[in-house]
Amino acid sequence: MATQHSRSAARLMMAPAVVLLLGWMLVPLTMTLWFSFRKYLPLRGGDLGWVGFDNYVRFVSSSSFWPSVQTTLVIVGGVLAITIVFGVLLALLLDQPMWGQGMVRILVIAPFFVMPTVSALVWKNMFMDSSNGLFAHLWRAFGAAPVEWLSQASLPSLILIVSWQWLPFATLILLTAVQSLDGEQLEASEMDGANPLQRFGYIILPHLSRAITIVVLIQTIFLLSIFAEIFVTTGGAFGTRTLTYLIFQRVLESQNVGLGSAGGIYAVILANIVAIFLMRIVGKNLDA
Amino acid sequence: MLSRKILGLTTALTLAAASGAFAETLTIATVNNGDMIRMQGLTDDFTAKTGHEVEWVTLEENVLRQRVTTDITTKGGAFDIMTIGMYETPIWGKNGWLVPLNDLSEQYDVDDLLPAMRAGLSHDGTLYAAPFYGESSMIMYRTDLMEKAGLEMPEEPTWEFIRKAAAAMTDRDNDINGICLRGKAGWGEGGAFITVTGNSFGARWFDEDWNPQFDQPEWKEALTFFVGMMNESGPAGYATNGFNENLSLFQQGKCGMWIDATVAASFVTNPEDSTVADKVGFALAPNKEGVSKKANWLWAWALAVPAGSQKVDAAKEFIEWATSREYIELVAAKEGWANVPPGARTSLYENDNYKDIPFAGMTLKSIKAADPQNPTEKPVPYVGIQFVAIPEFAGIATEVSQEFSAAYAGQQTVEEALAKAQALTNDAMEAAGYK
Numbered sequence: 001m002a003t004q005h006s007r008s009a010a011r012l013m014m015a016p017a018v019v020l021l022l023g024w025m026l027v028p029l030t031m032t033l034w035f036s037f038r039k040y041l042p043l044r045g046g047d048l049g050w051v052g053f054d055n056y057v058r059f060v061s062s063s064s065f066w067p068s069v070q071t072t073l074v075i076v077g078g079v080l081a082i083t084i085v086f087g088v089l090l091a092l093l094l095d096q097p098m099w100g101q102g103m104v105r106i107l108v109i110a111p112f113f114v115m116p117t118v119s120a121l122v123w124k125n126m127f128m129d130s131s132n133g134l135f136a137h138l139w140r141a142f143g144a145a146p147v148e149w150l151s152q153a154s155l156p157s158l159i160l161i162v163s164w165q166w167l168p169f170a171t172l173i174l175l176t177a178v179q180s181l182d183g184e185q186l187e188a189s190e191m192d193g194a195n196p197l198q199r200f201g202y203i204i205l206p207h208l209s210r211a212i213t214i215v216v217l218i219q220t221i222f223l224l225s226i227f228a229e230i231f232v233t234t235g236g237a238f239g240t241r242t243l244t245y246l247i248f249q250r251v252l253e254s255q256n257v258g259l260g261s262a263g264g265i266y267a268v269i270l271a272n273i274v275a276i277f278l279m280r281i282v283g284k285n286l287d288a
Numbered sequence: 289m290l291s292r293k294i295l296g297l298t299t300a301l302t303l304a305a306a307s308g309a310f311a312e313t314l315t316i317a318t319v320n321n322g323d324m325i326r327m328q329g330l331t332d333d334f335t336a337k338t339g340h341e342v343e344w345v346t347l348e349e350n351v352l353r354q355r356v357t358t359d360i361t362t363k364g365g366a367f368d369i370m371t372i373g374m375y376e377t378p379i380w381g382k383n384g385w386l387v388p389l390n391d392l393s394e395q396y397d398v399d400d401l402l403p404a405m406r407a408g409l410s411h412d413g414t415l416y417a418a419p420f421y422g423e424s425s426m427i428m429y430r431t432d433l434m435e436k437a438g439l440e441m442p443e444e445p446t447w448e449f450i451r452k453a454a455a456a457m458t459d460r461d462n463d464i465n466g467i468c469l470r471g472k473a474g475w476g477e478g479g480a481f482i483t484v485t486g487n488s489f490g491a492r493w494f495d496e497d498w499n500p501q502f503d504q505p506e507w508k509e510a511l512t513f514f515v516g517m518m519n520e521s522g523p524a525g526y527a528t529n530g531f532n533e534n535l536s537l538f539q540q541g542k543c544g545m546w547i548d549a550t551v552a553a554s555f556v557t558n559p560e561d562s563t564v565a566d567k568v569g570f571a572l573a574p575n576k577e578g579v580s581k582k583a584n585w586l587w588a589w590a591l592a593v594p595a596g597s598q599k600v601d602a603a604k605e606f607i608e609w610a611t612s613r614e615y616i617e618l619v620a621a622k623e624g625w626a627n628v629p630p631g632a633r634t635s636l637y638e639n640d641n642y643k644d645i646p647f648a649g650m651t652l653k654s655i656k657a658a659d660p661q662n663p664t665e666k667p668v669p670y671v672g673i674q675f676v677a678i679p680e681f682a683g684i685a686t687e688v689s690q691e692f693s694a695a696y697a698g699q700q701t702v703e704e705a706l707a708k709a710q711a712l713t714n715d716a717m718e719a720a721g722y723k
Contacts, residue, residue, distance in 0.1 A: 041720070042361035043379065043679030058719055063711050064687070130525035131463075131537070148525040151697035237473035237690040238527075238697055252354055253475075254683025255361070259719065 029268070036261035043255045055262035064246055069270070071155070072242040076223045078159035079166060083219065084212055086163075087170030091178045092204070094171070105175075112168035120232035123161045124150065128233075154238035161229050166222075170215045177211035178204070217278055224271050243267050312602040313341040317356050318371040319589060320346050323421055323629045327610055330618060334609045340602045349476070353682075360385050360594055367594060368603045372417055374408040374588050374660070375675045375682070381416035387593040387600055389415045389607065396608045400633050405588050408660045408671075417590035418611040421551070422631030424654035425484065425584045427571040428538065428556055429545040430564060433457045433464065437544075444582075447488065447513060447574045450545065454521035457544030466521030468543035469514070472530035473693040475685035480585060480674035481547075482692055483685070486510045488575040488583035492664040493676050493713075498722040500713035502688075502706045509576075511702045515695060527696035539563060547573055547583065550654055553647035554626055570650040572657060581665055585674035586658035588632065631655055684716045 036055055039048040059065060094105055111119065127134050128149035136146035149157045181204065189199050225244050234240045236249065247267060251260030318324045324346070331342045345367070347355060356370045360380060372380070380386050392398050398406070398415065405419040427445065434441055437456035442449065454466030470481040483493070491506035501507060518526050521544075523537060531548060535555060538546045539562040546552075559565040573584035591610060593603040609615060613635055619628045625641045630651055636642050637652045663673040670676040675685065688709040695705035717723055 041679070043357075043383075044720070045383070046361070058715075062715055063708065130528075131523065131542070146524060148527070148697065151525060151527040151693070152699070234528075235473050235690070236686075237693040238699060239694065241690070249683060249686065253686050254716065255357070255679060256683070256719065 032261045032264045034261075035257050036265050038258050040257040040261075041255060042257060051258065055258045056265075059250075059259055059262045059266060064241065067239065068241050068243045068246040071239060072224065072244070072270075074155060075159055075162065075226060075242060076220060078155070079162045079223055080216060080219055082159065082163040083166045083170040084215060086167055087174045087215065088205075088208060088212075090167070090171045091174035091208075094175055095178045108171055109168040111165050112172075114165065116165065116228040117232055119165055120161055120229040123157075123164075124233045128157060150233050151238050154234055154240050158229060158233065158240055161233065162223070162226060166219055169219070173211050173215050174208060177208050181207050217275075220274060220278060221271070224267075224274065243270065311339040311341070312368075312599045313343060314368045314599060314602055314606055315343045315345065315366065316369040316371070316591075316606070317345045317347065317352060317359075317367045319349050319352050321349075321589075324371065324589070326619065326623065326627070327420070327615075330615075330622070333618060334606060337609070338602070338605050340605065342606065363596060365594070365596060365598075368597050368599045369591050369593055369606060371420070371589055372592050373590065374586065375672065375677060377409045377417045377590060377592065378411040378671060378677050379679055380592070381411035381414065385595050386416040387595055387597065387604075389418055389593075389604070392418075392604065392608055396612055400613065400635050402632060402634055402655060404586055404655055404658055404660070405632055408586055409588060409590050417588075417592035418607045419588040419590045419632040420611055421629035422586070422588040422655060423550045424586055424631070424651065424658050425481075425548055425573050426550050426553075426650050426654040427545055427547050427573060428553060429453075429569050429571065430457070430541075430543070430567050431569045432567045433544045434569070441569060441571050444572045445574045446577045447517075447583075448577060450574045451513070451517045451520070454517060454545060458521040463542055464544060465523040465537070465542060466544040467517065468523055468529065468534040468537050468546045469518060469526065470530050470534060470548070471518065471522075471527040471693055471696040472533070473686065473690040474530070475675065475682050475689060477530040477689070478693055478696075479685040479689035481583075482511070482514065482689065483674045484573070484583040484585050485514055487581045487664050487673065488573070488579055489513070490576065490579045490581075490665040492666055492668050494668060494670060494717075496667055496669050498669060498717055500710050500717065502710040502713065507706055508702065511692065511695070511706065513576075515702055518696065527693045549587070550647065550651040551630065553651065554630075557646060558626075568646075570647050572650070572654060579665055581663065582657055584654050584658050586655065586660055587674070678720075680716055680720045684713050687712050687716075 037050060037052060039051045039054070040046065041048060090108060094101070094108065098104065114122075125133070130136050130146045130148045133146075135149065139146045147153060185203060186199060189203060194202070226242060227244050227248065230236060230240050230242060230245050236245045241249070243263070244267065247260050247263040250256050250263055254260075318328075328344050328346070335341060345355075352371065353376075356367065356372060357376070358364065359366050360370070377386070381388075401419060402422060405422045406415060409415060409417045409419060427441070427450070429441055434453065434457070437453060439453050439456060441453070445453075450467065456466070458464065458466035470478045472478045486492070486507055489506050489510035491504065491510050492501050495501055523529065523542065529537070531552070534543065534546055534548060535552055537543050538556055541563045546556075553568075553570065556562050556568050557565050562568075573582045575582045591607045593600055593607070597603055611632065613633060616628045616633065616636060620641065626645055628636065628642070630636065630648075637648060642648050658673055660671050660673050663671075670678060675681055691700075691705040691708045691712075694700050695702050714723075
């Protein structure tokens with residue numbers, strides 16, 4: 001039982017860390033909030049004064065806003081769907097005893113350690129390039145005209161590139177869950193006459209639900225701020241401009257810090273809405 | 289005796305202090321292209337002459353732009369000299385962010401700078417950056433394919449001729465595209481090219497009251513023509529091709545024609561890199577028949593001193609060294625005349641050694657045909673040919689070119705792209721307080 005004194009001492013000793021962490025988060029957030037209410041144009045003389053909610057209204061009423069929110073959600077949703085479906089399948093596959101299992105696992109996980117910029121460049125130049133890329137050669141070998149991946153199927157291509165990077169993460173988490181599955185339970189169900197699909201639907205999938213929840217939560221947080229892959233491959237063209245990318249354009253390309261900051265605050269709000277929504281809907285699994 | 293010793297010591301100290309004050313270390317931000325890298329290799333010559341040391345910060349073009357823009361707007365003071373272009377110079381000069389270069393030495397001969405370069409790097413007649421090299425755009429074409437098509441390239445072709453020639457040269461079975469042009473989104477990529485194409489069809493970005501003009505018939509005609517010609521004779525996926533992609537296609541022999549920066553001429557005629565080096569001809573950028581402006585731009589990479597620099601004198605000494613006639617001769621002596629920085633000085637084009645270079649004459653003609661003060665057929669309130677020299681332009685043009693690229697890729701119609709371009713330009717101009 002802690003005494004009054006020891007509790008105070010603990011608080012005192014924790015104080016520097018708490019202050020540092022709060023400052024770490026609060027200073028940039030407060031500055032963003034401050035700038036979002038100001039007309040701040042660095043190339044036109046800097047801070048030109050208070051403008052109230054002008055930046056907020058302008059950001060939302062711009063023709064690029066809703067398409068960018070939609071693009072963000074499509075990318076996040078697409079990547080989540082692919083990584084979870086294939087993550088579960090790969091996890092089940094990797095759980096099977098096989099020759100060179102360790103090596104295979106390392107290979108499957110490898111993409112996660114490739115930097116986003118590098119992987120986007122490799123995909124763009126080596127696979128998806130319409131004249132020199134591997135896919136173009138494959139298509140030609142079968143007598144078909146190469147697909148302009150990044151311009152004509154831009155969103156699916158981006159989802160593919162990002163999914164390739166995040167699939168190892170999902171697989172790893174799900175594999176751990178699969179390995180913790182009770183083998184006797186599966187054997188018992190088999191003896192009771194359950195077919196593989198039933199075993200998957202009634203035993204494996206419910207067992208994986210917590211792991212899936214973790215994958216969804218963590219990936220969503222990172223995917224909402226996806227940037228490098230878009231910057232490298234399409235530069236925001238062909239309907240691939242996410243909210244993060246729009247904010248980058250407003251602040252750095254248009255040199256409008258006020259407008260971009262208002263966008264930043266919207267992004268924080270959006271991220272929180274998504275997080276709360278996820279916690280409510282899927283987070284329930286974590287309590288079980 | 290003692291006083292003499294003190295006098296001697298004082299003199300020595302003064303001399304040491306004086307020489308110390310003169311020997312500076314300059315930090316220079318620059319772009320990672322061939323000419324600039326070459327300059328870095330020759331810096332010893334500058335150090336030997338002046339005693340000043342130089343530290344380089346070499347960056348990719350887009351990153352350089354962001355770094356120097358951030359540094360200058362926040363008064364960061366990280367650099368003594370910045371490499372900037374024709375877009376930034378007049379805007380920054382107007383804001384008082386650059387040191388005027390109106391007191392360069394007589395030996396430097398500022399009057400030798402090509403008038404178009406000097407004008408593009410000035411604000412209100414004051415030079416704010418010295419051109420290291422300059423460029424316009426022109427047609428580079430395959431003489432063998434032109435002959436095979438039974439056509440002859442005029443020195444000043446029209447767009448109609450170019451379209452006809454492109455269709456005639458196209459040979460899809462052998463992977464030869466009649467024409468390669470930039471379609472990649474970005475204000476300095478496809479944005480620059482479609483702007484000069486617009487100029488050559490009589491279009492303009494803004495009218496005299498800063499109203500965007502994408503709802504005007506000239507833009508529709510220019511964009512429709514461009515998309516039509518590229519669909520007929522352009523490479524697959526041209527919507528994602530920029531300077532580098534087209535350079536590579538041309539060097540591989542996959543393009544009949546290419547309209548782009550004059551500096552590319554030395555790359556496509558270099559037998560070490562280009563498979564078609566001995567079959568390249570040059571012509572002036574085209575225009576629509578009846579329109580006086582051609583689709584050629586004007587650009588310079590130039591050196592400037594940010595205001596507030598503590599080493600202005602040494603920085604100016606460096607700029608004089610790097611953009612002087614002597615520097616050009618230094619490069620010529622070490623690397624040959626084809627590799628000297630082009631397009632900055634009149635005297636280079638009068639030099640007998642340089643006249644023999646196959647692309648020298650057309651480069652000069654193209655530069656001379658560009659007039660940033662009067663870039664379009666109709667009057668405009670802005671300066672700049674492939675850009676509009678206002679701070680908002682880079683942002684607006686990037687978004688406009690994204691809409692255009694989507695039209696090139698067939699994701700939307702020309703009309704849709706123009707309507708969106710009109711709306712977003714209007715929004716941005718309102719936000720910037722023009723309207």
